[in-house]
Amino acid sequence: MEQNTWPICKACDSGELVPLSDFGGQGAAIHYKAWVCTNPQCGFNLKIRNGEVHINEPIVSGATPRNR
Numbered sequence: 001m002e003q004n005t006w007p008i009c010k011a012c013d014s015g016e017l018v019p020l021s022d023f024g025g026q027g028a029a030i031h032y033k034a035w036v037c038t039n040p041q042c043g044f045n046l047k048i049r050n051g052e053v054h055i056n057e058p059i060v061s062g063a064t065p066r067n068r
Contacts, residue, residue, distance in 0.1 A: 015039025017046075 006016040015037040022033045036059075037044040047054045 009037040009039065009042060009044055011044040012037060012039050012042035015042050015044075017044075 006018050009015040009017050017035045018038055019032045020034040020036060021029060021031045024030050034045060034047040036046075043056070043059055045056060045059060047057060
């Protein structure tokens with residue numbers, strides 16, 4: 001099994017930044033759409049949305065239903 005090493009989070013110096021992927025509106029995979037710190041107390045995140053970079057947006061649980 002391949003072992004990845006991820007960059008250390010510079011915001012807390014204890015967690016690692018791990019990449020997250022998503023799917024676009026047409027169902028195509030979007031790799032490395034976001035980077036999130038693995039330290040739950042840190043919460044640093046960096047996301048790309050519509051070509052813009054967003055830093056430290058609130059993190060919400062995917063288990064919580066959202067109104068659309």
